[in-house]
Amino acid sequence: MGITDPITSWYIKNILLPKSEKIDVPGFILTEIGEGANKTYLREIAIPEEIFVNLEKQVEKKYGLSGSKVLYSIGKKIGYTNGSLMEYPVYGGVNNEEFLKFLKYIVYYIGAVCSGSIDYKVDVNNKRIEFTMEDYIVCRKNGLGYLFSSGGVAGMWAYMMGDNSIEAVKTSCQGHGDKLCKVISEPKNALKSHNLAYMDEENLPKLDLKKEYWEFNAIKATTYSKKSLRDLINSNIFSYSKGCILYKRERYFLLEAYAIYLMEKELEGIEDGNQILFGIAFDYAQKLIKDNKELRSLNFVNDFLVATGWGDLLITKKEGVFNILIKSFPWADFKDPRFFLFRGLVSGFVSEVSGNKVIFERFDISLTKDSFNVTLKS
Ligand SMILES: [Zn+2]
Numbered sequence: 001m002g003i004t005d006p007i008t009s010w011y012i013k014n015i016l017l018p019k020s021e022k023i024d025v026p027g028f029i030l031t032e033i034g035e036g037a038n039k040t041y042l043r044e045i046a047i048p049e050e051i052f053v054n055l056e057k058q059v060e061k062k063y064g065l066s067g068s069k070v071l072y073s074i075g076k077k078i079g080y081t082n083g084s085l086m087e088y089p090v091y092g093g094v095n096n097e098e099f100l101k102f103l104k105y106i107v108y109y110i111g112a113v114c115s116g117s118i119d120y121k122v123d124v125n126n127k128r129i130e131f132t133m134e135d136y137i138v139c140r141k142n143g144l145g146y147l148f149s150s151g152g153v154a155g156m157w158a159y160m161m162g163d164n165s166i167e168a169v170k171t172s173c174q175g176h177g178d179k180l181c182k183v184i185s186e187p188k189n190a191l192k193s194h195n196l197a198y199m200d201e202e203n204l205p206k207l208d209l210k211k212e213y214w215e216f217n218a219i220k221a222t223t224y225s226k227k228s229l230r231d232l233i234n235s236n237i238f239s240y241s242k243g244c245i246l247y248k249r250e251r252y253f254l255l256e257a258y259a260i261y262l263m264e265k266e267l268e269g270i271e272d273g274n275q276i277l278f279g280i281a282f283d284y285a286q287k288l289i290k291d292n293k294e295l296r297s298l299n300f301v302n303d304f305l306v307a308t309g310w311g312d313l314l315i316t317k318k319e320g321v322f323n324i325l326i327k328s329f330p331w332a333d334f335k336d337p338r339f340f341l342f343r344g345l346v347s348g349f350v351s352e353v354s355g356n357k358v359i360f361e362r363f364d365i366s367l368t369k370d371s372f373n374v375t376l377k378s
Helices: 006-020 049-084 096-114 147-160 188-193 212-219 228-235 258-265 273-291 299-305 340-354
Strands: 023-025 028-033 040-048 117-123 129-136 166-172 179-185 237-242 242-248 250-256 312-318 321-327 362-367 372-377
Touching: 006 023, 006 096, 006 179, 023 228, 028 237, 028 250, 040 049, 040 212, 049 147, 049 250, 049 258, 096 117, 096 129, 096 147, 096 250, 147 166, 147 179, 147 237, 166 188, 179 188, 228 237, 228 299, 237 273, 250 258, 258 273, 258 340, 299 312, 299 340, 312 362, 321 340
Parallel strands: none
Antiparallel strands: 023 028, 028 040, 040 250, 117 129, 129 179, 166 179, 237 242, 242 250, 312 321, 321 372, 362 372
């Protein structure tokens, strides 16, 4: 089991992952789910790990425990809906042996995408799982990990065990100087009896992907931009190794579109939550161009946004006003989205390239027959 099973690990990293992530279509990153006639895609966006590292740091610094609780809730909801989107098996719904086999593959998948290596111990009778991770995303850098360490694990395990009272606690962390990160997930009564302080979130969204999800997010030929993530990898701007996308030494993390909308909706639970997210995205994009002078052009900004999955993009400037049209922007069924993360990124990029502070405050949404379009104005 775990790190001692190099064959399975090799199979997932080298065979399964490259096939299931579709990265050769401009404007779209897709993960394949299902088989045969049921085969379909989930829409994803590649987001720098640094954004989540800073979001956790800043929210906790400003709001303390009430802020970290919101982050944990977001993580648990993302983990839970991800289980449902990826059609994870649920305990009791398949036989025990099959469940454990699936679990092993899922853990390795998470290991490949999120971590250097990962090991686990499971006790299904007590609905308990323990993960030991090395070089795991986000918490390795900030010692926090509410989103994808404790929260994300809780959501995934609650989904797989069909028990919303399952929570998770991080008991050691490389971000604090420990040798490895460790997360324990089990029903909250058990966590209590083990004297582990947990956060809780039992209000988990029931996901029902509507027909529109597939229509709006289906691959369409792009009009404006022709660069895919694969193209940027081929031209050595990004690298892709063992399920992990890197820009220079910075990790990028694939998040399903629904999760981004969900995150922004839940951040409304803290007064400045989305302003913090906007600011972090702005600073990240600005620094990326500052540190890499060769990228200082609107063409690069355009290619970067298209290749990381944000859709088909056209940046124009008229009488001092920048206008960005995005066709086939990632869609999920949320009311009144405000695109803080995306607008922050674009504002940071365009500000640094143009040498003036450009904030994309205004936006319009338009729907055509099968495309969700967003226009930003500075
Ligand atoms: Zn950690």
